[in-house]
Amino acid sequence: MTMLPAPAPVINSTTAEFWKATKEGRFILQRCDACNIVLWFPRRNCPKCWTEDVSTFDAEQTGTVYSFTVVRKGKGVFQDAGPFVIAYVELADGPRIMTNIVDCDIDSLHIGMPVEMVFHDTGEGSALYRFRPASR
Amino acid sequence: MTIRGAAYVAGIYEHPRRDIPDRTLFEIHTEVALGALADAGLAMSDVDAVFCDGTAGFGPMSLVEHFGLSPSYFDSTETGGSSYLAHVGHAAAAIAAGKCSVALITLAGKPRTGRSVVAYAQSPEAGFESGWGVSGAPHTYALAAQRHMYEFGTTSAQLAEIKVAASIHAQYNPNAFLPYAVTVEDVLNSPLVADPLHRLDCCVVTDGGGALVVVSPEVARSLNRTSAKILGHGEAIKHTSNGGIDLTYTGAVWSGPRAFAEAGVSVADIKYASIYDSFTITVLQTIEDLGFCEKGQGGKFVMDGGLVSPFGKLPFNTDGGGLCNNHPSNRGGITKVIEAVRQMRGEAHPSVQVPNCQISLAHGTGGSLGSKHGSVTLILGQEDA
Numbered sequence: 001m002t003m004l005p006a007p008a009p010v011i012n013s014t015t016a017e018f019w020k021a022t023k024e025g026r027f028i029l030q031r032c033d034a035c036n037i038v039l040w041f042p043r044r045n046c047p048k049c050w051t052e053d054v055s056t057f058d059a060e061q062t063g064t065v066y067s068f069t070v071v072r073k074g075k076g077v078f079q080d081a082g083p084f085v086i087a088y089v090e091l092a093d094g095p096r097i098m099t100n101i102v103d104c105d106i107d108s109l110h111i112g113m114p115v116e117m118v119f120h121d122t123g124e125g126s127a128l129y130r131f132r133p134a135s136r
Numbered sequence: 137m138t139i140r141g142a143a144y145v146a147g148i149y150e151h152p153r154r155d156i157p158d159r160t161l162f163e164i165h166t167e168v169a170l171g172a173l174a175d176a177g178l179a180m181s182d183v184d185a186v187f188c189d190g191t192a193g194f195g196p197m198s199l200v201e202h203f204g205l206s207p208s209y210f211d212s213t214e215t216g217g218s219s220y221l222a223h224v225g226h227a228a229a230a231i232a233a234g235k236c237s238v239a240l241i242t243l244a245g246k247p248r249t250g251r252s253v254v255a256y257a258q259s260p261e262a263g264f265e266s267g268w269g270v271s272g273a274p275h276t277y278a279l280a281a282q283r284h285m286y287e288f289g290t291t292s293a294q295l296a297e298i299k300v301a302a303s304i305h306a307q308y309n310p311n312a313f314l315p316y317a318v319t320v321e322d323v324l325n326s327p328l329v330a331d332p333l334h335r336l337d338c339c340v341v342t343d344g345g346g347a348l349v350v351v352s353p354e355v356a357r358s359l360n361r362t363s364a365k366i367l368g369h370g371e372a373i374k375h376t377s378n379g380g381i382d383l384t385y386t387g388a389v390w391s392g393p394r395a396f397a398e399a400g401v402s403v404a405d406i407k408y409a410s411i412y413d414s415f416t417i418t419v420l421q422t423i424e425d426l427g428f429c430e431k432g433q434g435g436k437f438v439m440d441g442g443l444v445s446p447f448g449k450l451p452f453n454t455d456g457g458g459l460c461n462n463h464p465s466n467r468g469g470i471t472k473v474i475e476a477v478r479q480m481r482g483e484a485h486p487s488v489q490v491p492n493c494q495i496s497l498a499h500g501t502g503g504s505l506g507s508k509h510g511s512v513t514l515i516l517g518q519e520d521a
Binding site for chain 1: 260261262263264265266267268269270271272275276278279280282283286327328329330331332333376378379380381383507
């Protein structure tokens with residue numbers, strides 16, 4: 001599998017801190033200080049109790065594949081990427097997040113596979129969080 | 137208050153064409169509006185409520201201006217392909233509340249010969265769902281299919297049975313985009329688009345549109361045309377639930393019971409079902425979630441012609457559905473209602489007409505099973521239901 005393109009994400013005032021951390025190889029999650037749930041994706045208000053009392057923490061950069069698909073032909077900047085994998089990964093901290101699986105033999109990919117996070121720099125002050133098979 | 141019996145679908149129209157390079161989007165809206173009004177025996181001047189999705193210009197304002205109307209009620213609920221089923225429910229509620237008596241619902245789009253409209257770059261989730269090379273609906277629906285297979289043992293051959301059933305029906309529809317029968321092998325041998333979905337697991341892409349006219353009981357009684365009585369409506373939005381998405385079920389688990397309760401009927405009463413079929417997996421999950429079979433048993437349910445009209449367990453999508461007939465503007469909701477009304481009137485093709493079709497169901501799924509979607513269930517009955 002060739003290196004996937006890393007298009008810069010849409011960033012706004014709520015998500016700027018998150019994307020800045022990815023540039024430093026950190027994946028931060030929010031936790032609601034009032035009801036103690038982990039939030040995904042970044043928000044100003046907790047979606048359970050709507051308080052603004054949310055704080056951030058450095059998340060574990062591991063998880064397991066919850067579901068995946070092999071896109072046989074992409075479009076736009078992914079047009080020449082060859083077959084690539086879109087997946088939901090269930091993070092060790094709980095949330096299931098959409099992402100890509102990279103550096104992986106497609107035929108060995110399976111639901112439940114342990115994966116670890118890698119960062120692909122977008123060149124615009126952010127990095128995309130992707131996953132590869134866990135090294136151990 | 138419920139909407140049971142408070143309104144009727146009196147007029148339907150499905151655009152007969154599947155490529156429309158020579159008409160604008162708004163010209164197609166007019167064409168289908170006039171078609172549905174003529175079917176009902178009504179005129180544009182009778183319309184006092186207008187319903188449209190979010191792609192018809194600046195909300196309903198552009199469309200109302202284009203039609204030359206001054207409606208007392210309007211609604212541009214946008215839940216992708218299920219919008220038009222929501223519009224039927226909302227129109228019935230508005231009629232029951234005395235806000236209007238003749239509601240016009242139109243859909244038009246030109247994804248083949250024009251531009252398809254997708255505008256959600258400003259949504260809060262956009263940066264977290266758009267950077268991964270997702271460039272089409274198959275990519276995220278495939279995630280739902282893969283997980284369903286993992287949890288319940290559903291197979292690609294079972295999904296293919298859904299396409300096969302739709303294609304058997306499409307043979308009788310001369311306007312269908314794919315008017316011929318296919319086999320399970322044809323589906324499995326078609327190229328993979330996004331594993332496990334093959335090209336033939338996907339709906340067709342067509343220009344076109346359709347329209348519905350929903351009227352009060354008084355108006356329905358004044359018309360010569362047979363109407364379908366609206367018995368129940370339920371709607372729900374299922375989303376990613378703060379990182380807690382479960383890809384094995386749809387919002388039909390909520391919209392279905394709401395509609396059945398309002399209608400006062402059960403799954404055993406449903407003689408025909410229009411089930412939203414953007415992909416084969418959409419149908420499979422929906423029939424489970426509406427209660428036609430146990431969760432995880434959809435694969436077994438659709439085998440051996442389970443969906444084939446008129447003798448299957450649940451005759452579905454007798455026009456060929458989005459999988460074979462028509463998916464105008466990448467949105468299959470309005471054609472779901474149209475074919476259900478044809479069944480209620482006894483006007484489906486004789487080869488696929490369900491005998492004595494007293495009660496039917498139409499279900500829409502707009503958005504994506506892989507992230508967020510709007511689910512809407514309607515239950516319709518014959519005039520005396």
